[in-house]
Amino acid sequence: NIFPLFCSGSRSSKTFKPKKNIPEGSHQYELLKHAEATLGSGNLRMAVMLPEGEDLNEWVAVNTVDFFNQINMLYGTITDFCTEESCPVMSAGPKYEYHWADGTNIKKPIKCSAPKYIDYLMTWVQDQLDDETLFPSKIGVPFPKNFMSVAKTILKRLFRVYAHIYHQHFDPVIQLQEEAHLNTSFKHFIFFVQEFNLIDRRELAPLQELIEKLTSKDR
Numbered sequence: 001n002i003f004p005l006f007c008s009g010s011r012s013s014k015t016f017k018p019k020k021n022i023p024e025g026s027h028q029y030e031l032l033k034h035a036e037a038t039l040g041s042g043n044l045r046m047a048v049m050l051p052e053g054e055d056l057n058e059w060v061a062v063n064t065v066d067f068f069n070q071i072n073m074l075y076g077t078i079t080d081f082c083t084e085e086s087c088p089v090m091s092a093g094p095k096y097e098y099h100w101a102d103g104t105n106i107k108k109p110i111k112c113s114a115p116k117y118i119d120y121l122m123t124w125v126q127d128q129l130d131d132e133t134l135f136p137s138k139i140g141v142p143f144p145k146n147f148m149s150v151a152k153t154i155l156k157r158l159f160r161v162y163a164h165i166y167h168q169h170f171d172p173v174i175q176l177q178e179e180a181h182l183n184t185s186f187k188h189f190i191f192f193v194q195e196f197n198l199i200d201r202r203e204l205a206p207l208q209e210l211i212e213k214l215t216s217k218d219r
Helices: 027-040 056-077 114-130 147-168 170-175 179-195 201-216
Strands: none
Touching: 027 056, 056 114, 056 147, 056 179, 114 147, 147 170, 147 179, 147 201, 170 179, 179 201
């Protein structure tokens, strides 16, 4: 659980987080396998639906971990292009700029470079995912009452990494021939947050046109 999947350049250790593994043999692992199997069918709308008889919190938890791993991997491939010099602020196009605050260590939002922001963000998400009181991995351990609001904050912030990649680093994505992978991952993410109403529409504004384009074929 400690090794990064990509090692590109000296910065990767800072920005690339270890993959978060769901314990094999656990119910959440079965759910993840179910999700992967339905994704393979190619119908993303069906793939995101809550499987019959399953707990919504657990389904959201498993998918949130999966999206963290996907975004982690996608960003890991373009870290060499996302530097203090190329991205001195964390943005998603000229109209949207993000300042970092986690409410505990950094209470007042700070302006920082995109790599620094994404490092803060991914570290923060990883800490949430590793917290057994928030994301219990053992059978029978209940989810906390505030679980959905925590999950919504995590997904809202993970969206910002997609938004930054699309707006600032789409050229290298094309060069690396990762466009289809990025689009599929993002489309899956959007269908999921739409299905359970997890991200406020205003937060999705930086990629609204793309969202409409990707989802219009599947209405």
